[in-house]
Amino acid sequence: QSALTQPASVSGSPGQSITISCTGTSSDVGSYNLVSWYQQHPGKAPKLMIYEVSKRPSGVSNRFSGSKSGNTASLTISGLQAEDEADYYCCSYAGSSTFRFGGGTKLTVL
Amino acid sequence: QVQLVESGGGLVKPGGSLRLSCAASGFTFSDYYMSWIRQAPGKGLEWVSYISSSSSYTNYADSVKGRFTISRDNAKNSLYLQMNSLRAEDTAVYYCASARKLPEFDYWGQGTLVTVSS
Numbered sequence: 001q002s003a004l005t006q007p008a009s010v011s012g013s014p015g016q017s018i019t020i021s022c023t024g025t026s027s028d029v030g031s032y033n034l035v036s037w038y039q040q041h042p043g044k045a046p047k048l049m050i051y052e053v054s055k056r057p058s059g060v061s062n063r064f065s066g067s068k069s070g071n072t073a074s075l076t077i078s079g080l081q082a083e084d085e086a087d088y089y090c091c092s093y094a095g096s097s098t099f100r101f102g103g104g105t106k107l108t109v110l
Numbered sequence: 111q112v113q114l115v116e117s118g119g120g121l122v123k124p125g126g127s128l129r130l131s132c133a134a135s136g137f138t139f140s141d142y143y144m145s146w147i148r149q150a151p152g153k154g155l156e157w158v159s160y161i162s163s164s165s166s167y168t169n170y171a172d173s174v175k176g177r178f179t180i181s182r183d184n185a186k187n188s189l190y191l192q193m194n195s196l197r198a199e200d201t202a203v204y205y206c207a208s209a210r211k212l213p214e215f216d217y218w219g220q221g222t223l224v225t226v227s228s
Contacts, residue, residue, distance in 0.1 A: 003156075034213060036215065038155070038215070040155075044220075045205060045218035045219065045220055046155065046205070046215070046218055047218070048216050051211075051213075089154060091155075091157070091213045091215070092213070093212065093213055096169075097160070097167070098157070098169060099145075099212065100157065101147075101156060101157060102154070104154040104155070
């Protein structure tokens with residue numbers, strides 16, 4: 001059960017847009033529209049940002065959006081703000097009632 | 111408001127046991143799936159186990175199957191994780207998390223640290 005693949009780090013300037021990829025296989029990301037994304041600030045618990053590939057929970061800014069193509073899901077953050085600097089994790093259903101997280105991506109706002 | 115509060119973490123020797131608890135409040139606990147998710151120091155998140163709302167279904171990551179047991183008491187709004195045969199690689203912060211539908215982990219506790227070391 002290896003982790004989904006995410007870039008270790010991404011960066012962008014305030015106001016810019018960035019995209020974080022999450023690559024799995026045809027057994028997880030590619031087979032199910034059950035991908036979620038989490039934001040985690042240092043020393044804090046993760047926060048749900050996107051579920052079912054592209055849906056936003058109530059209270060999450062519409063600057064956050066999700067998509068999927070084939071075995072790769074993506075999280076896009078537009079209009080980058082300083083408070084977006086955090087670690088981001090994807091998670092996918094992997095079949096047989098199991099779940100797989102990505103390795104995490106550290107977002108730096110320059 | 112929604113609160114999930116984990117407890118029971120600590121230092122344990124390899125081969126030892128520990129029981130984690132998670133006290134829930136502010137939502138209808140019995141309507142939610144519950145999961146344990148862990149994070150080794152400086153590492154990413156790893157799903158550990160889940161239990162359905164009525165305890166009918168459970169499952170575990172391969173890394174803990176046969177050693178960990180998840181359970182819940184809806185009357186007490188509490189989730190548990192019995193951890194046996196602990197290994198150094200089980201060292202992590204353990205979070206409990208709720209989900210109306212998996213894998214939408216919508217509420218998380220602050221975590222409890224488990225350290226397995228001699």
